[in-house]
Amino acid sequence: MAEDVMSIIEIAAPRERVWQALSDPAQVTQWMGALRFRAEAGHVFYLQPERARRLAGDVTDAIACRIEVLDRPRRLSFTWGLPDTFVDIRLTEISGGTHVRLVHSGWDRFEDRETEDVRGGMGRAWHAVALPALRAVAEG
Numbered sequence: 447m448a449e450d451v452m453s454i455i456e457i458a459a460p461r462e463r464v465w466q467a468l469s470d471p472a473q474v475t476q477w478m479g480a481l482r483f484r485a486e487a488g489h490v491f492y493l494q495p496e497r498a499r500r501l502a503g504d505v506t507d508a509i510a511c512r513i514e515v516l517d518r519p520r521r522l523s524f525t526w527g528l529p530d531t532f533v534d535i536r537l538t539e540i541s542g543g544t545h546v547r548l549v550h551s552g553w554d555r556f557e558d559r560e561t562e563d564v565r566g567g568m569g570r571a572w573h574a575v576a577l578p579a580l581r582a583v584a585e586g
Contacts, residue, residue, distance in 0.1 A: 448556055490511065522534075531553060
């Protein structure tokens with residue numbers, strides 16, 4: 447059975463500030479490269495991995511995502527691509543800041559061998575790129 451991708455970080459900013467970085471379209475573009483993001487349940491936005499296209503606002507070959515849950519200032523969840531997997535980001539207040547827990551799930555409908563490389567890449571991308579960028583935006 448394919449395991450979920452999970453990443454946890456702590457951000458030295460209040461939860462409300464981290465929520466702002468998670469939900470404000472301009473800030474989401476900074477840390478996640480999202481195009482056409484709007485903090486509304488059911489809204490479709492795009493993740494464009496190609497930098498030139500992202501800078502041009504071009505969604506050609508981008509990953510379509512749909513916002514499923516907005517629970518200010520605790521939780522943001524969205525689908526990822528087709529067939530959909532799910533990204534769930536939860537914020538918890540801690541002393542000195544915010545605990546951020548991201549789980550990318552839904553891999554169990556695939557064979558392990560089909561998703562092994564993708565899950566590994568997603569784990570590295572969330573842990574080493576996206577969440578540190580979220581921290582930089584929220585703490586900045």
